[in-house]
Amino acid sequence: MSYCLNPSCDQPLNSDGVEFCQSCGIKLIPLLRNRYRIIQPLGGGGFGRTFLAEDEDKLKEYCVVKQLVPQVTGTSALHKATELFREEARRLQQLGEHPQIPTLYAYFREENYLYLVQQLIKGKTLRQELKEQGMFSEDQIWEILSELLPVLKFIHEHQVVHRDLKPENIICRSSQDIDSRNSSTQQANLVLIDFGVAKQLTETSMEHTGTSIGSYGYASMEQMKHGFAYPASDLFSLGATCFYLLTGIPPYHLYMEEGYNWVTHWQEYLPSPISANLxxxxxxxxxxxxxxxxxxxxxxLQDVPLQPKQAVVTQGMAVTPLPSRISLKSSVSPKTVIQPQILLPKKILLAGAGAIVLLLGTAGYLLYRQNLPLTGHLSEVNAIAFSPVVGKSASFEAIFASGSDDKTVKLWNLSQRREIRTFEGHSDWVYAVAISPDGLTIVSGSKDKTIKVWNLNTGQEIRTLRGHKSYVNSVAISPDGQTVVSGGYDKIIKVWNLNTGEEIRTLTGHSGEVLSVAISPDNQTIISGSTDDTIKIWNLSTGKEIRTLSNHSSDVNALAISPNGHLLVSASDDKTIKLWNLKTGKQIRTLTGHTADVNAIAFSPNGENVASGSDDKTVKVWNLSTGLAIHTFDKHTAEVFAVAYSPDGKTLVSGSKDNTIRIWHL
Structure with missing residues (x-):
């Protein structure tokens, strides 16, 4: 196959022997510089695309080819991207051949594009290792420090500062990747890559402010705020990398919340104890x-032990360290690890997390921790909503908000299972929460008859919407992020401008309290459920009622619309869930299985399943094609009032009258 190198080509693969690309018509280049044959893309970033290639002059040995394709506009930005690309080649050439740095093979221009060819390092990045094996042990962190510090010493002695040291730029070499240049000596396992933003350390660069380049959370303050780059700047990045591997918490998130203040209390995020030395x-x-x-x-290096086996300090006593989950150099697959069933006597629990870790090991402790509910609220949990923007990028994690009878809204990090912040301001129970499509705003409805709009990132109240004459039981934000809809015990629905707080209109027609509202994905329709046993469908733009659905025999507590906007599900005190065609209003099927009122309903992101929460203390997941319950979760000890899917659909979160939030892995 021949690969088209036009960055705009939608279908770059072509048959051998074809002179012009069959998709975009550009002339194909079978061999770059008459030597390098592109095999397949490996990825790309802001400054270029990366390809796996064969070197025809080296018996088709694999190598990496980078093509400069800056995703920037403007002469100045393009010049900067080109200079950074050129600098990567200069730094690799300057550093020569080192077993922990990819070797530069070539740097050239062809057909108006710049190319850089370097050694292929086979293996996985430390970020990939973390995602596959879980959080790193203390022994692994010592091993990482022992391997990375010498190569950092090497580049610093050559007057180069990397400036972008992070888990994505450190490759754990695979056991098959043996460097023939150093086959006579033991080869280091970790390789430092991506010198695209590396900086020459000169007297000029030390005296004058430079360009602020690096990754938020990993880059030091002097680098990001002032553009200075020193060896100590790389060492800060190394510390942040070790923190991420130990905790699984991306420093980027902490930086977005606290700036650089998180480093003053980083120990609070440790899932298990570490030695005083580390x-x-x-x-x-x-x-x-x-x-x-x-x-x-x-x-x-003077503080790194030669034999990295440290005693873990737990509540004032030294104990034998835990074994590593999987050594960086181990060939054992993570899939072979058998997680034990966890039976914990109350005595052990009283000894604290440290004792649990000692008893169960790291894997067992993590499994134990995953089975614990979130207990930050002091009263019933009435509502849960996920941020729609998280989970779309590998560097982001899912966050969700919850509302409670304790008069607060709380924001949580799903994977870390920790509370991010608490929003205080309501004077009575919080019945409903919603997060805007851009993930920047939380809206909450309360028994205090108000709706509050909050800045998600700072926790500050933006404004309060007043107009309901009784409890606000439900809120929804339109997919375009412009409108808030609220339903209340005053039997009315109100439409608000989210940006200004201005009331747009009031919808009347229900004869009972409005318990639930939803907005269709096309921003055209409002759906409401009421204690009058009906569902009403309204035109969002005009406020006119389109139709009424009346097949339930009791209160309609919750509504959800499928991601494609075609289906509606409703949950009722009649113990059933009904599936409707939203366009026609026709009922498709009824789901039965709960033994008490159904309070909450949510669509899975792929639209194939729905989850429900009930007064029978269970959470159920239903297959819409068959109408059967495929999962039942029964760990709550009281009624379940809220359910929500994570954006990737792999996790379900529920809130209950038992004051807890539970996380279910699907």
Whole structure:
């Protein structure tokens, strides 16, 4: 096959022997520089695309080809991208051949594009390792420090600062990837890649502010705020990398919430104890003020033990360290790890998390922790809503909001199972929450008859919407992020401008309290459910009622619309869930299985399943094609009032009268 190198080509693969691309018509280049044959794409970023290629002059040995394709506009930005691409080649050439740095093979221009050819490193990045094996053990962190510090010392001695050290730019070499140049000596396992933003450390660069380049959360304050780059800047990034591998918490998220203040209390995020020695090393690496940080890799190496087997300090006593889950150099597949069933006597629980870790091991402790409910609310949990924007990028994690009778709204990180912040301001129970499509705003409805609009990132109240004469039981935000719809015990529905807080109109027609509202994906329709046993469909733009659905025999507590906008599901005190054709209003089927009122309903992101919560204390997942319950979760000890799917559809979250939030892995 021949690969088209036109960045705009939609179908770049062509048959051998074809002179012009059959998709875009551009002339094909079978061999770059008459030597390198493109095999397949490996990915791309802001400055270029990366390909796997064969070197015809080296018996078709694999290599990596980078093509400069900057996703920028403007002469200045294009010039900067080109210079950074050229700098990567210069740095690789300057550093020569080192077993932990990809070797530069070529740098050239062809057909108006710049290309860089370098050694292929086979393996997985540390970020990929974390996602596959879980959080790293202390022994693994010592091993990482022992392997990365010498290569950082090497590049710093060659007057180069990497400036973008992070798990994505560190490859754990596979056991099959043996460097023939160093076959006579033991080869380091970790390789430092991507020198595209590396900086020459000169007196000029030390004296003058430069361009702020790096990754938020991993880059030091002097680098991001002032453009300075020193060896100590890379050491901060190394500390942030170790923190991420130990905790699974991306430093980017903490930076977005707290700036650089998170480094002052990073120990609070540790899922299990670490030794005092490692805590000292990471604390000094993560100093916000560069003057208090390690100044060189050599300084750090003096604090790294030759035999990285440390005692873990737990509640004032030293104990034998936990074994690593999977060694960086182990060939054992993570899939072979058998997770134990967990039976914990109350005595052990009283000893704290440290004792649990010692008893169960890291894997067992994580499984135990996953089975625990979230217990931050002091009263009933009435509502849950996920941020729609999270989960679309590998660098982001799912977050959700919850509303409670304790008068608060809380924001949670799903994977870390931790509370991010609490929103306080309502004077009575919070019945409903919604998050805007851009993930920046939370809206909550309360028994205090108000709707509050909050800044999700800061926790500050933006405004309060007043107009309902009784409890606000439900809120929804339109998919375009412009409109809020609310339903109340005053039997009316109100439509608001989210950006200004202005009331647009009031919809009347229900003869009972409005318990649920939803907005269709096309921004055209409002759906409402009421204690009058009916569902009403309204035109969002005009406020006119389109039709009424009246097949339920009791209160309609909750509504959800399928992602494609074709289906509607409703949950009722009649113990049933009904599936409707939203366009025609015709009932498709009834789902039965709950033994008490059904309070909550949610569509899965793929539209194939729905989840429900009931007064029977269970959460059920239903297959819409068969109408059968495929999962029943029964760990709640009281009525279930809220359910929501994570954006990737792999997790279900429920809130209950038992004051807890539970996380179910589907």
């Amino acid at each position: 805590q000292h090393v990471l604390d000094k690496l993560l100093q916000k003020d560069m003057n208090y940080r390690y100044q060189s890799a050599d300084e750090v």
